[in-house]
Amino acid sequence: MDLFLQLLITGVMVGSIYALVALGWTLIYKCSGVLNLAMGELTLMGAYVCLSFYTWGIPFPLAVVGMLIIGFILGLLTERLFLRRMVGESILAVIMVTVGLSFFFRGIVAFTWGTDTRVFDPPVFPAEPIRWGRIVVGQVYVWSFVAALVMLVVFVAFFKYTRWGLSMQATADDEMAALSLGVSAHRVYALAWAIAFMAAGVGGTLLGNINGLNISVGYLGLLVLPAVVLGGLNSVPGAIVGGIAIGVLQNLSAGYLSRFTPGGIKEIAPFAFMVIILLFRPYGLWGWVKIERV
Amino acid sequence: MYLPSGVYHEHYAQDQAWWRTTFIRAKMVVLFLFLLVIFPLGANLYLVSVANIIGYTILSAMGVQLLIGYCGQITLGHAAFIAVGAYVSAIAMLQYQLPYPVGLVLGAIAAGLWSVLFGLPSARVKGFYLIMTTMAAQFITVDFFITQYVSQVGGRGTFFSLPPGTIRIGPWTIDSELKVYYVMIVLVILCTTGMANLLRTRVGRAWIAIRDNDIAAEAMGVNIFKYKLLAYFVAGVLGGIAGAFWISSILAVSPEHFQFSWSLWIVGVILIGGAGSLHGTIFGAMFITLILEGLKFAIIPLSDSFPALQERFLYVKEAAFGLAIVLFLLYEPKGLAYRWQQIKNYFNLWPFSY
Numbered sequence: 001m002d003l004f005l006q007l008l009i010t011g012v013m014v015g016s017i018y019a020l021v022a023l024g025w026t027l028i029y030k031c032s033g034v035l036n037l038a039m040g041e042l043t044l045m046g047a048y049v050c051l052s053f054y055t056w057g058i059p060f061p062l063a064v065v066g067m068l069i070i071g072f073i074l075g076l077l078t079e080r081l082f083l084r085r086m087v088g089e090s091i092l093a094v095i096m097v098t099v100g101l102s103f104f105f106r107g108i109v110a111f112t113w114g115t116d117t118r119v120f121d122p123p124v125f126p127a128e129p130i131r132w133g134r135i136v137v138g139q140v141y142v143w144s145f146v147a148a149l150v151m152l153v154v155f156v157a158f159f160k161y162t163r164w165g166l167s168m169q170a171t172a173d174d175e176m177a178a179l180s181l182g183v184s185a186h187r188v189y190a191l192a193w194a195i196a197f198m199a200a201g202v203g204g205t206l207l208g209n210i211n212g213l214n215i216s217v218g219y220l221g222l223l224v225l226p227a228v229v230l231g232g233l234n235s236v237p238g239a240i241v242g243g244i245a246i247g248v249l250q251n252l253s254a255g256y257l258s259r260f261t262p263g264g265i266k267e268i269a270p271f272a273f274m275v276i277i278l279l280f281r282p283y284g285l286w287g288w289v290k291i292e293r294v
Numbered sequence: 295m296y297l298p299s300g301v302y303h304e305h306y307a308q309d310q311a312w313w314r315t316t317f318i319r320a321k322m323v324v325l326f327l328f329l330l331v332i333f334p335l336g337a338n339l340y341l342v343s344v345a346n347i348i349g350y351t352i353l354s355a356m357g358v359q360l361l362i363g364y365c366g367q368i369t370l371g372h373a374a375f376i377a378v379g380a381y382v383s384a385i386a387m388l389q390y391q392l393p394y395p396v397g398l399v400l401g402a403i404a405a406g407l408w409s410v411l412f413g414l415p416s417a418r419v420k421g422f423y424l425i426m427t428t429m430a431a432q433f434i435t436v437d438f439f440i441t442q443y444v445s446q447v448g449g450r451g452t453f454f455s456l457p458p459g460t461i462r463i464g465p466w467t468i469d470s471e472l473k474v475y476y477v478m479i480v481l482v483i484l485c486t487t488g489m490a491n492l493l494r495t496r497v498g499r500a501w502i503a504i505r506d507n508d509i510a511a512e513a514m515g516v517n518i519f520k521y522k523l524l525a526y527f528v529a530g531v532l533g534g535i536a537g538a539f540w541i542s543s544i545l546a547v548s549p550e551h552f553q554f555s556w557s558l559w560i561v562g563v564i565l566i567g568g569a570g571s572l573h574g575t576i577f578g579a580m581f582i583t584l585i586l587e588g589l590k591f592a593i594i595p596l597s598d599s600f601p602a603l604q605e606r607f608l609y610v611k612e613a614a615f616g617l618a619i620v621l622f623l624l625y626e627p628k629g630l631a632y633r634w635q636q637i638k639n640y641f642n643l644w645p646f647s648y
Contacts, residue, residue: 035422035425082620082624085624086623086624089623089627091368091421091422092362092368092565092569093565093623093627095368095425096561096562096565096619096623097619097620097623097624099558099561099562099616099619100562100615100616100617100618100619100620100623101616101620102558102616103555103558103562103612103613103615103616103619104612104613104616104617104620105613105616106609106612106613106616107609107610107611107612107613107614107615107616108609108613110606110608110609110612111602111606111609111610111613114606222429222433222554225426225429229423229426233422261442264437264438264441264442265438267433267437267438268433268434268437268438271429271430271433271434272430272434274426274430275415275427275430275434278415278419278423278426278427279415279418282418282419282423
């Protein structure tokens with residue numbers, strides 16, 4: 001039971017980071033219909049930028065703010081330079097543009113920062129773990145959880161209460177109607193990419209604090225896909241729940257199933273789970289039921 | 295279809311022939327002479343090894359071209375089937391001492407069947423959901439089954455290396471780049487002509503119908519499920535051949551050669567070459583390999599001032615490839631094959647291009 005609770009709590013905390021990145025992914029899909037396979041590289045970019053600021057001696061909160069600003073600018077640029085021309089192209093072409101971007105970004109990251117694991121030095125969060133009864137959780141997990149929650153709340157509030165957020169919701173809901181009411185679709189797409197960059201950057205920074213930062217943090221970008229499939233591709237609450245569920249699933253399978261296999265179950269469980277969802281409920285928990293069968 | 299004036303075909307066989315005019319026949323003879331005699335005799339070891347990489351890329355991308363370009367089934371997990379081919383043929387040779395051609399055939403068939411297994415969901419889902427399933431195929435096959443289970447076979451560790459002299463076709467031991475080149479060129483020619491012929495039959499036309507409009511194809515009596523699975527099978531077989539060729543080229547096999555990025559890479563290759571064109575597969579593979587090799591030389595003069603460029607060339611290559619895909623999709627979405635047609639048309643119609 002203790003083991004279960006331990007795994008569950010760690011899973012929820014890591015899952016909240018996935019939820020943050022999944023939120024960015026869903027946002028792009030909802031607003032502009034682009035299936036983004038470059039999410040992992042967006043997390044890498046953000047995480048390494050933040051790490052660089054931090055190693056230059058800038059305090060961590062300021063480094064995060066700097067990373068957010070750079071992520072915002074990069075998001076706008078990416079949309080303007082590469083994605084804007086792809087509106088209305090075939091699904092394969094759009095996906096492959098994001099794949100091309102992912103190769104490009106990964107190349108740049110690996111070229112600039114190398115492939116050795118880098119850590120935030122000195123550690124941002126104290127190493128002393130927190131104990132609740134017999135359950136032990138590292139402080140870095142707790143703080144990541146808090147930070148991810150704060151970001152999620154900020155984003156959700158942004159969508160609900162600001163003019164920009166409302167125009168994004170309107171575009172996602174019915175693009176034609178939003179256009180006729182004077183919402184600029186291009187601006188909404190650009191904003192979606194900017195927010196995705198920022199969310200991914202925060203997610204990458206938090207994961208980098210947990211395990212150290214290397215190129216394999218980009219794997220997060222692939223983990224996002226099971227999360228959004230579970231939640232339903234175009235559902236923001238779905239992305240959050242899906243992200244947390246995938247984090248829990250990953251931890252539980254690592255805890256209980258790894259004794260039956262030589263290893264690697266932790267990496268593969270989300271994808272096996274995703275195939276099962278796709279077979280039985282392809283539109284996820286809260287996605288729009290719009291499946292065409294031939 | 296362009297034909298010069300003065301060509302009169304008297305039989306259907308002439309009309310349907312691959313090489314219909316003397317000029318084309320002469321051109322093809324020159325091409326075969328170049329590929330089989332002049333290039334291998336004249337080129338140095340480096341060029342031959344580059345040609346082998348191009349051949350491997352062509353073989354790998356051929357199955358993807360069939361699935362994406364001709365059958366409309368987007369796949370982002372083709373490296374899994376290449377890996378199955380490579381591992382099955384390697385295990386057949388190492389564990390059961392079977393000859394290389396038998397291993398190659400076994401690998402191809404195993405890869406085809408494995409591909410059908412993951413093609414089954416294609417009957418139910420398409421678009422994004424299909425992409426997710428093929429990605430899952432990649433991770434389940436390579437990162438789980440092969441890394442964790444298959445690599446344990448025979449207790450060699452994850453890196454299977456084939457002792458020199460293992461790869462032999464009859465009495466002919468394949469132990470040099472030049473011999474690998476001949477294996478490659480024979481396989482490429484066989485696969486390309488096989489594909490080209492297949493695409494002219496009922497099967498190929500059914501695939502193209504499914505690609506263009508699956509509902510209309512179904513309405514016209516094409517059994518979609520059967521033909522989609524057939525496409526997966528043939529694509530898997532081509533992938534398996536690529537994998538089995540690869541082990542003859544580097545005499546080793548390891549899960550690291552078949553990562554997700556290789557799946558994406560070969561999809562990028564066919565998009566650069568042009569989806570829906572066999573020429574496109576070959577052009578794309580040649581273009582990307584030659585450009586990246588050229589890049590290697592281009593940065594040598596810069597390496598004095600920026601030594602990092604040389605040390606981390608792998609990543610420069612990745613970034614350049616990514617940029618190439620993006621730029622091609624933005625500015626030349628139909629790929630190199632389309633441009634090639636345009637150039638040919640220009641010269642065919644010259645000087646009266648109206």
